[in-house]
Amino acid sequence: MPNIHLENLIKRYGNVEVLHGIDLEMADNEFTVLVGPSGCGKSTTLRMIAGLEDVSEGEIYIGGKPVSRLEPKDRDLAMVFQDYALYPHMNVARNMSFALRLQKRPQAEIDKKVRDVAATLGLTDYLARKPGELSGGQRQRVAMGRALTRDAATFLFDEPLSNLDAKLRGQMRAELALMSQRVQKNMIYVTHDQIEAMTLADRIVVMHGGYIQQQGTPEELFKRPVNKFVAGFLGMPPMNFLEGEIEERSEAIYVKGDGFDLRLQGEKTQSIRQHKNKEVILGVRPSDLNYDQNASAENTLTLDVMVSEYVGAQSVLLCKCGPAKVMVEVNSETPVALGQKLTFAVNPNGVHLFDRKSEVAI
Amino acid sequence: MQRAMANRLTPYMFMAPAVVIMVIALLYPLGYMVWGSFRDWDPSQTIGEAEFVGLKNYITLWHDPNFRESLGVTLSFAFFVVTFEMIIGVGLALLLDRNIRGMSVLRTLFILPMMIAPVVVGLMWRYMYHPTVGTFNRFFESIGLPSVDWLGANALMSVIIADIWQWTPFIFILSLAALQSLPRSALEAARIDGATGWQQIIHIKLPLMMPVLIVTGLLRLIDAFKVLEVILVMTEGGPGLSTEILALRISRTATEFRELGVAAAMSNYLLILLLFITLMMFAFTRWQEMRTNRLRAAAEEDE
Numbered sequence: 031m032p033n034i035h036l037e038n039l040i041k042r043y044g045n046v047e048v049l050h051g052i053d054l055e056m057a058d059n060e061f062t063v064l065v066g067p068s069g070c071g072k073s074t075t076l077r078m079i080a081g082l083e084d085v086s087e088g089e090i091y092i093g094g095k096p097v098s099r100l101e102p103k104d105r106d107l108a109m110v111f112q113d114y115a116l117y118p119h120m121n122v123a124r125n126m127s128f129a130l131r132l133q134k135r136p137q138a139e140i141d142k143k144v145r146d147v148a149a150t151l152g153l154t155d156y157l158a159r160k161p162g163e164l165s166g167g168q169r170q171r172v173a174m175g176r177a178l179t180r181d182a183a184t185f186l187f188d189e190p191l192s193n194l195d196a197k198l199r200g201q202m203r204a205e206l207a208l209m210s211q212r213v214q215k216n217m218i219y220v221t222h223d224q225i226e227a228m229t230l231a232d233r234i235v236v237m238h239g240g241y242i243q244q245q246g247t248p249e250e251l252f253k254r255p256v257n258k259f260v261a262g263f264l265g266m267p268p269m270n271f272l273e274g275e276i277e278e279r280s281e282a283i284y285v286k287g288d289g290f291d292l293r294l295q296g297e298k299t300q301s302i303r304q305h306k307n308k309e310v311i312l313g314v315r316p317s318d319l320n321y322d323q324n325a326s327a328e329n330t331l332t333l334d335v336m337v338s339e340y341v342g343a344q345s346v347l348l349c350k351c352g353p354a355k356v357m358v359e360v361n362s363e364t365p366v367a368l369g370q371k372l373t374f375a376v377n378p379n380g381v382h383l384f385d386r387k388s389e390v391a392i
Numbered sequence: 393m394q395r396a397m398a399n400r401l402t403p404y405m406f407m408a409p410a411v412v413i414m415v416i417a418l419l420y421p422l423g424y425m426v427w428g429s430f431r432d433w434d435p436s437q438t439i440g441e442a443e444f445v446g447l448k449n450y451i452t453l454w455h456d457p458n459f460r461e462s463l464g465v466t467l468s469f470a471f472f473v474v475t476f477e478m479i480i481g482v483g484l485a486l487l488l489d490r491n492i493r494g495m496s497v498l499r500t501l502f503i504l505p506m507m508i509a510p511v512v513v514g515l516m517w518r519y520m521y522h523p524t525v526g527t528f529n530r531f532f533e534s535i536g537l538p539s540v541d542w543l544g545a546n547a548l549m550s551v552i553i554a555d556i557w558q559w560t561p562f563i564f565i566l567s568l569a570a571l572q573s574l575p576r577s578a579l580e581a582a583r584i585d586g587a588t589g590w591q592q593i594i595h596i597k598l599p600l601m602m603p604v605l606i607v608t609g610l611l612r613l614i615d616a617f618k619v620l621e622v623i624l625v626m627t628e629g630g631p632g633l634s635t636e637i638l639a640l641r642i643s644r645t646a647t648e649f650r651e652l653g654v655a656a657a658m659s660n661y662l663l664i665l666l667l668f669i670t671l672m673m674f675a676f677t678r679w680q681e682m683r684t685n686r687l688r689a690a691a692e693e694d695e
């Protein structure tokens with residue numbers, strides 16, 4: 031299947047520029063996930079690839095061929111819309127087979143395809159119903175089904191699971207992951223949900239305010255976020271941020287702030303030395319803080335426990351460190367009393383530092 | 393006790409004025425007409441003096457070839473105008489449903505004919521159809537075509553054309569409104585699914601517009617049965633009976649032939665026809681409401 035390449039893609043609505051030069055190269059058969067907060071331009075990007083929005087500037091290449099002037103039907107893609115976009119007057123089966131019927135495929139083939147897809151999506155009992163007779167989650171599955179019955183080269187998904195309950199969402203996510211391995215297609219997937227992003231993606235693209243903040247594999251983005259936005263966006267519970275300053279004392283590097291004084295020991299310590307006395311933001315993921323009453327003081331954060339949220343095997347503690355709020359994950363067995371001071375050892379390689387002004391990682 | 397009674401009567405008291413007006417303005421004349429249709433009634437008599445003849449007027453009419461011809465003219469007039477107006481009106485709406493510059497001006501121009509008084513429309517078209525100095529024949533002559541006997545041999549066609557000109561805009565604006573309220577994303581989905589412009593129209597746009605189109609068509613049909621002024625001005629029903637639609641025949645029966653009872657009976661025939669169409673329309677909207685309710689109930693059950 032052809033690769034997709036966005037080159038300096040700009041979108042303006044009147045005088046308002048909502049996408050400011052998107053550059054993106056997607057390899058063949060790659061599962062690309064666009065994530066970002068609401069209004070950052072994910073749907074717009076997807077709709078431009080689909081051909082539903084004009085390209086204001088830049089070019090889209092599919093398989094090396096510029097397509098920004100082509101009609102959607104000439105781009106060989108299928109799409110799942112954020113608002114389902116089902117045909118209200120057709121029943122589920124006819125909704126799903128519309129494209130195939132337009133292509134004048136043999137009836138037997140159409141029937142088989144629809145039956146297969148309906149079975150995977152649990153829609154078999156609803157084939158005769160109209161969209162108005164379905165619940166939100168069922169409609170969303172029909173929208174999925176309509177795309178999956180096509181064998182287009184590229185699949186575009188705009189938050190296809192947003193209306194499903196947690197269990198069904200998990201199932202569908204697994205189903206999608208399976209499908210993306212089985213059928214070799216380009217998939218571009220928009221979501222708010224970082225679990226979807228992390229589990230499904232070959233490549234995650236984090237967008238914010240009409241810019242791409244960072245792109246790469248889930249692991250790259252999780253381990254080496256390029257700025258504070260990406261660091262805070264991926265990961266649940268989100269990364270903790272503490273304001274501080276880099277100090278050098280007796281050959282060792284410390285980050286010192288209100289309520290903590292942490293010695294850096296990770297791989298990056300030497301390169302951080304040159305940023306001596308810089309005002310920084312210290313970022314630590316909740317999972318990189320380990321409850322340890324015996325750790326030496328310079329590797330730890332001491333936190334006042336304010337709230338404890340029980341979520342099963344794990345509990346999330348909301349704590350205070352100086353003026354800042356910090357979340358940590360602990361085993362639910364850990365004896366914790368509210369108002370207690372606890373010490374947590376910091377994973378040396380889980381320390382992220384960001385320039386306080388530019389918020390870029392250092 | 394007294395209080396409760398007064399409370400219960402309050403709504404009726406408020407409704408009373410409207411009911412009185414309805415009775416005076418609607419039911420009284422209607423009843424008068426029905427009552428009159430059973431009598432052999434000359435305009436010089438009061439209704440009390442007229443002789444009661446039972447269903448005689450209705451039976452005479454049923455066997456009267458002139459009435460039948462008039463009914464036939466009315467039916468074919470209504471059929472042709474509604475058919476052509478629907479086709480042209482919907483077609484124009486499909487064509488003009490896009491955002492290019494100057495479109496709003498164009499749309500306004502299109503609905504102008506509807507705003508002209510019917511008598512003026514009649515006069516205008518009578519002039520344009522004039523055999524020698526009329527616009528059409530002069531134009532035909534100038535390009536070397538034979539002239540057409542518009543209001544003579546082709547009178548029915550000519551009045552149909554005039555009506556189409558005047559009332560297509562009605563269908564046009566309603567269809568355009570229906571088109572613009574279609575779910576945009578469904579059309580986008582159709583584009584992605586590979587539908588060409590035509591396929592979008594046939595498979596998506598027209599089916600979704602259908603409820604509006606049916607009601608619009610019925611409204612136009614009811615109106616077409618009652619048309620009077622334009623034809624009166626253009627042909628006065630002639631030549632012969634070729635354009636004598638029912639409304640015209642009713643007015644002539646009452647004024648020229650001085651047979652009020654027959655005219656009333658004829659009106660009642662027309663009324664029954666219109667009532668039938670209206671009931672159909674009513675039944676259709678009811679059916680639609682019930683359908684949407686049923687669908688909603690079904691959907692909620694599944695939640």
Ligand SMILES: Nc1ncnc2c1ncn2[C@@H]1O[C@H](COP(=O)(O)OP(=O)(O)OP(=O)(O)O)[C@@H](O)[C@H]1O
Nearest residue numbers: 043048066067068069070071072073074075112222
């Ligand atoms: N037709 C339009 N006219 C003007 N501005 C628009 C239009 N469509 C979208 N926008 C703007 O473009 C920006 C990006 O919109 P987009 O729909 O791509 O966001 P999104 O990332 O998909 O958000 P969400 O996650 O809420 O769906 C938004 O700020 C929005 O206000």
Ligand SMILES: [Mg+2]
Nearest residue numbers: 072073074112
């Ligand atoms: Mg969106």
